[in-house]
Amino acid sequence: MMARRGVLGLLIAVLAGTVLGGGHPAASASGIWVCTDNDCQPYRYDPAVGDPHPLVHPDRPIAPGTPFARLPETWRCPLCGAPKPQFEPFMGSVRQRG
Numbered sequence: 001m002m003a004r005r006g007v008l009g010l011l012i013a014v015l016a017g018t019v020l021g022g023g024h025p026a027a028s029a030s031g032i033w034v035c036t037d038n039d040c041q042p043y044r045y046d047p048a049v050g051d052p053h054p055l056v057h058p059d060r061p062i063a064p065g066t067p068f069a070r071l072p073e074t075w076r077c078p079l080c081g082a083p084k085p086q087f088e089p090f091m092g093s094v095r096q097r098g
């Protein structure tokens with residue numbers, strides 16, 4: 001008499017939440033992502049510019065118009081070498097208040 005239905009319902013709810021609203025808090029409107037590594041300047045990835053000199057594959061430049069999400073998993077911050085998970089959406093201007 002275990003309530004398997006309850007577990008399944010919970011699983012469906014979690015999946016639905018992931019698809020509908022989970023994940024990242026809405027990416028920045030500009031599509032710019034910023035490196036959060038402490039040793040970085042920080043570098044900002046601008047999809048309008050792309051990355052003409054990738055750190056990992058210099059022979060494969062990132063074309064302008066490439067959204068951050070479409071960057072290869074091997075892509076790294078060209079300044080400090082941080083991987084993609086170290087980046088977060090860049091909201092408007094530089095944060096003054098913290």
Ligand SMILES: [Zn+2]
Pocket residue numbers: 035036037040041042043077078079080081082
């Ligand atoms: Zn960096």
